[in-house]
């Protein structure tokens with residue numbers, strides 16, 4: 314106990330130096346904590362958008378569908394599969410979808426659709442972000458002959474709500490099918506290709522046009538992100554047939570997964586740089602304080618304090634410094650992170666003016682929210698403490714080795 | 725029938741600084757009995773401090789043997805030496821003896837805490853010894869808030885509190901004026917008599933030599949004179 318008392322009091326012998334070090338460590342830690350939480354939060358936001366538009370947390374599709382995304386590679390009896398899914402994840406939302414490519418034309422123009430999605434409006438409403446992005450009109454009601462298109466497409470076609478557009482797609486036999494649809498809603502996500510080439514029609518009509526009967530190309534399961542991996546593997550064991558593929562969102566959207574991975578790596582690089590600065594700060598401060606006190610350690614050793622105790626004394630000093638700094642930094646980092654977890658940050662601040670921010674076919678225009686978690690607070694704090702122990706190692710070893718004769722000699 | 729606290733045999737110490745060899749001790753044979761109050765005198769550079777360091781297990785001799793409280797020192801590991809210092813030897817240096825962040829009380833308590841004495845007993849022992857050195861009122865002061873003489877008294881209290889076999893003091897009065905020095909010596913002499921603790925000093929101070937019961941003179945790393953005075 315006396316040792317802890319000594320360590321704590323020793324911190325304040327050089328007040329300004331200690332406080333300066335603490336501020337530096339605290340600031341770095343706060344920044345680090347915020348950065349980690351913001352990265353986590355914004356990644357989850359992007360995954361969420363991606364999952365809602367293109368896949369699910371877990372996706373079930375026909376074997377071989379991934380290769381060319383042909384509608385002939387479909388799930389012919391989706392209701393049966395759905396039942397099996399519900400047995401494993403009863404409280405999930407499962408969307409049945411058909412993804413198609415096609416083209417739209419009007420009297421004054423035409424445009425290609427990269428993602429024409431046939432959906433069940435009632436289910437899709439619970440999942441899709443499109444209803445929130447509508448600038449005009451409404452989401453699909455379920456009656457035939459409706460389409461929801463993007464703002465860019467509407468502009469290219471020079472159409473407005475209620476006006477007719479001509480859809481051309483090919484059916485399972487490769488024959489071109491045309492159908493006249495009315496514009497029910499127009500959305501704007503800010504994503505360039507999405508606002509031009511993403512459109513929604515009803516599943517039933519898609520099935521009729523393509524002659525797919527009750528088949529779909531995708532069953533998208535929405536649960537929560539954290540347990541998605543576990544659910545994916547459970548579904549894999551259950552649905553692992555020769556016809557079906559179960560994909561985690563990472564495999565369903567490899568481009569997005571890769572992009573996030575790269576971003577995560579750069580977060581760790583940043584983290585390492587910050588930790589490097591922290592480490593240098595602690596090493597420097599502790600080393601100086603050890604060198605100044607050579608004589609004192611000599612005295613302590615003469616009166617019988619073991620080298621190990623001296624070693625621990627220095628360690629305690631370093632760890633105390635880190636802990637106090639962490640508390641200060643935590644207040645800083647958490648308040649910033651908490652603010653952005655409520656209010657969000659407009660990604661437009663990262664990019665100059667231009668519209669159309671998109672990554673891997675997913676619009677990146679939603680507000681980015683930070684995610685405050687206890688886990689991130691704990692692991693970053695532990696890293697800083699472990700780091701401070703490591704950085705205090707050289708000076709502690711130095712103190713460990715100081716010869717007791719120093720007490721008498723260096724007057 | 726008193727036993728030896730210290731016994732040295734042919735102790736030599738040579739410092740090597742580059743090519744120059746300094747022979748600080750050139751064969752010291754001496755014995756100190758329990759309860760003695762011995763001063764080591766000699767000109768600067770004669771090897772007083774070096775000798776005290778050998779006896780105090782702060783440094784190893786180049787050759788020869790040192791026995792403290794019946795234990796042969798030269799074969800000990802660093803930890804064993806630290807343990808011997810902790811349990812058998814008290815130290816008083818010329819100055820800067822105390823831990824600056826600890827109060828007078830805590831400085832004295834530290835030795836007992838390191839020995840693992842329980843808290844209640846520590847408190848009693850510390851207060852008793854601080855009373856004996858006349859510093860009970862200053863128990864909660866830090867070294868910076870005390871005079872040099874007061875600090876030395878705390879250092880003596882710390883050295884004495886665990887009732888070690890031996891107290892080594894390297895010029896304990898060198899930084900004090902003669903009156904303060906005299907009071908410190910008086911106090912140490914009293915502790916020596918009351919608790920039968922062995923004291924070994926090095927000193928330049930005539931007064932310390934006068935107080936001592938035995939006077940060893942060093943010259944050039946050898947014992948020149950060893951006078952056992954009439955006990956007073």
Ligand SMILES: Nc1ncnc2c1ncn2[C@@H]1O[C@H](COP(=O)(O)OP(=O)(O)OP(=O)(O)O)[C@@H](O)[C@H]1O
Nearest residue numbers: 739740741746748767768769770771772773774775
């Ligand atoms: N660490 C060392 N390295 C080299 N030489 C040393 C060292 N310590 C002591 N010496 C030398 O050993 C000799 C004896 O020194 P010591 O300190 O024991 O003398 P002293 O009698 O205590 O002197 P003083 O009265 O000045 O304190 C001196 O010549 C000194 O220079």
Ligand SMILES: [Mg+2]
Nearest residue numbers: 772773774894
């Ligand atoms: Mg000396």
